[in-house]
Amino acid sequence: GLSSFDKKGYKSKEKIQSQYEKKIKVFLDGRDESELTHKELDIFNRLQRAMELDPRYPEVYFGLEEESAIGITIADKLNLMTDSEFLISSYPYLWEDELTQKTICRIINPEAAELLGSIYKEDVPLKKLIKQYKELGLNYKLPIVLGENKQEEPKFADLVDLKHILMTGSTGSGKSMFEHTVISTLTSFFTPDELRLYLVDMKRVEFQSYEGLPYLLSLVSNGWVPDDVFIGLKWLIDEKNKRLEMVKEVSKIPYIIVIIDTFSDLICNSPIKFQDYMRELMDRAAEVKIHVIMCDSRPSPIDVFTPLIQGLFPTKICFKVSNIEDSKLIIGTEGGEKLKGYGDMLLLRINQQYPIRLQAPYISGEEVKKLLLDNKKNDLGEKKIVYKIPYAALPTYFKDQGFTDEEIKKLMSTAKKE
Incomplete structure (x- = not known):
């Protein structure tokens, strides 16, 4: 709600960390990090990164390499986005970075974005x-x-x-x-x-x-x-x-x-x-x-x-x-x-x-x-x-369109003669 945001409309760093610490605790359910599966570990890491979200810049970026060090493919990660969406309360976007030509997953924090309004709303003259x-x-x-x-x-x-x-x-x-x-x-x-x-x-x-x-x-x-x-x-x-x-x-x-x-x-x-x-x-x-x-x-x-x-x-x-x-x-x-x-x-x-x-x-x-x-x-x-389309050429174009002579005469009378 609005009460969790400071006067500037930004969620404080402490409140963001507290929110995600609770989510992480629920997610781990008493387990140690070493007990997590590959997929669960990926979700855990996403939650950790989301916790570090700068409230003035409500986005986090994840690189999607062809295959990560722990063997999670892009397809797996795409599935994880759906799994983790509820946990992080975020919306995923896929982008291709222009400089590195690598695929980027961008996750937006909707609570902050909603209050901040459009992150692109400033006019660009x-x-x-x-x-x-x-x-x-x-x-x-x-x-x-x-x-x-x-x-x-x-x-x-x-x-x-x-x-x-x-x-x-x-x-x-x-x-x-x-x-x-x-x-x-x-x-x-x-x-x-x-x-x-x-x-x-x-x-x-x-x-x-x-x-x-x-x-x-x-x-x-x-x-x-x-x-x-x-x-x-x-x-x-x-x-x-x-x-x-x-x-x-x-x-x-x-x-x-x-x-x-x-x-x-x-x-x-x-x-x-x-x-x-x-x-x-x-x-x-x-x-x-x-x-x-x-x-x-x-x-x-x-x-x-x-x-x-x-x-x-x-x-x-x-x-x-x-x-x-x-x-x-x-x-x-x-x-x-x-x-x-x-x-x-x-x-x-x-x-x-x-x-x-x-x-x-x-x-x-x-x-x-x-x-x-x-x-x-x-x-x-x-x-x-x-x-300019020449006036004299119009009858030919009209004819090509299948207009009758009477229709062409009517159309020509409304055309501006150059």
């Missing part, structure tokens, strides 16, 4: 992390800011290596903020001649402020319907195929970043068509500087995050989700349901067995507005955007 990226002298081809780890170390990635990103998270989990930070980061490093954005906002709330940004190929948002998205995807597929034919000149053409928010509106409306288009688009797209980021808050395995869609994305990000099943669906393991929201996330790359926990960066609405104003004032914004 995007501006600060971009500055750190520059100071570190990193030279990624397509840099994005991932955030900070537990040790407050900045983490960056090259979207060229990540290729494509699939994200999920409940409302308020921070996935939309992450989309904004990706856009803000990329537009701070590249000119419109070097990078283009194709934004799809089916909720019509996330990307409207980017209207008029010189980086835009297209903004599918207010007043648009799924068929408009398919026209754009068809153009992107054609653009990808053209680029594949001119591989030697790829270095001279701009990156295209496709961000699709709330894709469930598309896949539920036209499941076969949407999946076929995405499969055709993403096949070798990263080779020719086209990268896709897609997210939705409804991680249904049947009609949204289908096996085909998941298989197209080598990088997965899970923000706070409502249950274990949703977490397992996106990153293959539990943990997403225990995140705290507000950008607390798990990142899983294709070559990693376990996800990495990070706090995603934060950018205020005012900073986004300033970025937009700066970019719209930039002389580069006056340059012709070569990769």
Whole structure:
């Protein structure tokens, strides 16, 4: 209860030790340490380490080597987590340490964590992390800011290596903020001649402020319907195929970043068509500087995050989700349901067995507005955007979609002539 915590909200060292001494006494039940089995000894050692828990840092770490000195395998230790969970009143997470490449079992003390609130709740300003990226002298081809780890170390990635990103998270989990930070980061490093954005906002709330940004190929948002998205995807597929034919000149053409928010509106409306288009688009797209980021808050395995869609994305990000099943669906393991929201996330790359926990960066609405104003004032914004979908080409795309002549005429009357 709250009475066992001091005024700062932290459990005192003495109270933690007393609590675990009682648990150890019950566990030993009069036995000596030498009388314990291998499994019991492992639980005993966990209890001993938990007793040394720093109340201001409510976590303990255990390394999981392939096989320990006393012959306990990883499988045994995984079973022990369940056995010891009741004894330690803790929740286990499996992590892969980035530096040592060893598997780590992290156990969180829930009593302390509940009072402390989110251990990742502090805002991590995007501006600060971009500055750190520059100071570190990193030279990624397509840099994005991932955030900070537990040790407050900045983490960056090259979207060229990540290729494509699939994200999920409940409302308020921070996935939309992450989309904004990706856009803000990329537009701070590249000119419109070097990078283009194709934004799809089916909720019509996330990307409207980017209207008029010189980086835009297209903004599918207010007043648009799924068929408009398919026209754009068809153009992107054609653009990808053209680029594949001119591989030697790829270095001279701009990156295209496709961000699709709330894709469930598309896949539920036209499941076969949407999946076929995405499969055709993403096949070798990263080779020719086209990268896709897609997210939705409804991680249904049947009609949204289908096996085909998941298989197209080598990088997965899970923000706070409502249950274990949703977490397992996106990153293959539990943990997403225990995140705290507000950008607390798990990142899983294709070559990693376990996800990495990070706090995603934060950018205020005012900073986004300033970025937009700066970019719209930039002389580069006056340059012709070569990769806009040409008005004259729309009838062909409509025809490919199977629209009748009458339907095409109606659609053309609503299209903006460039």
